[in-house]
Amino acid sequence: MPALGFRVIAVEDYASAQPALRAVREAVFVREQNVPLALELDAERDPQCQHVLAFDESGEPIGTGRLTPDRRIGRMAVLGAWRGRGVGEALLAALLERAQTLGWREVSLHSQASATGFYARHGFLPFGERFVEAGIEHVAMYRLLGAPNPVDGREAALAALTGILAQARRGLWICSRELDPGLLDRAEAVAALRRFAVGGGQVRVLLHDPAAPQRALAPLIGLAQRLPTAFEFRAIEETVDQNDPAAYLVNDRDGWYYRPLGHRFDGETRIDGGPRARQLRARFEPVWERARPCTELRALGI
Incomplete structure (x- = not known):
């Protein structure tokens, strides 16, 4: 080899x-x-x-x-x-x-x-x-091996995010209720997302409640304001989309982490699950098209 x-x-x-x-x-x-x-x-x-x-x-x-x-x-x-x-x-x-x-x-x-x-x-x-x-x-x-891995708790969730980011080429899609406090605000997660973005990665984020992370001064918002060409946020407004309780993230190389209840970390993940990754990307796109741009999360003057 x-x-x-x-x-x-x-x-x-x-x-x-x-x-x-x-x-x-x-x-x-x-x-x-x-x-x-x-x-x-x-x-x-x-x-x-x-x-x-x-x-x-x-x-x-x-x-x-x-x-x-x-x-x-x-x-x-x-x-x-x-x-x-x-x-x-x-x-x-x-x-x-x-x-x-x-x-x-x-x-x-x-x-x-x-x-x-x-x-x-x-x-x-x-x-x-x-x-x-x-x-x-x-x-x-x-x-x-050859199957989804159960995710149980915050540390396993951080490991799942780490694996998906490490395997991604250029694209990451995130659907979150309020930017996942306890996960996406962890220093390790923000650092990994920064490396991905600086390396040319593109991150799309769908939020159910963009006001909550804004009030909490979520560090990912600050990172996105410093790297506006890499991050894009949209807010879910359609009732049918708001009623979906799930949260997930998926990359462009068959990696995904899915939580049936978006306010919990419990779920499943896999770094080499092609069919499920394609399904989640296809699920994301129409919701993204229906969602509104989160202009309130942009830095002043942008």
């Missing part, structure tokens, strides 16, 4: 790959993160797992990850000099591809708390309370 000066392979012979696996994992977990060597080695389980390795152009190992028999992704590690260059994404894609080949319907993982955004960008959602593992704070995350 060549890309950006590295390649990813599936390990066929654990014994011969063991030195490369240990070289990466000991560098990252033991020397960098101070995980005890005996705990990192996992000598009993490691041979039963399926591993992937990333190598640089000279054949030196630079990253690794594994699938355990209990359908968990683990030991994801990339050498410091190679982080931010797509190695982690390639390793994760290879592991997910292998899980699907095996017919698995779900994979889970224990993400270090600092890495949850990385996994959210690839469709994983958090569940449960944070916990300490090997002296490091972790979050349990999961992803259903």
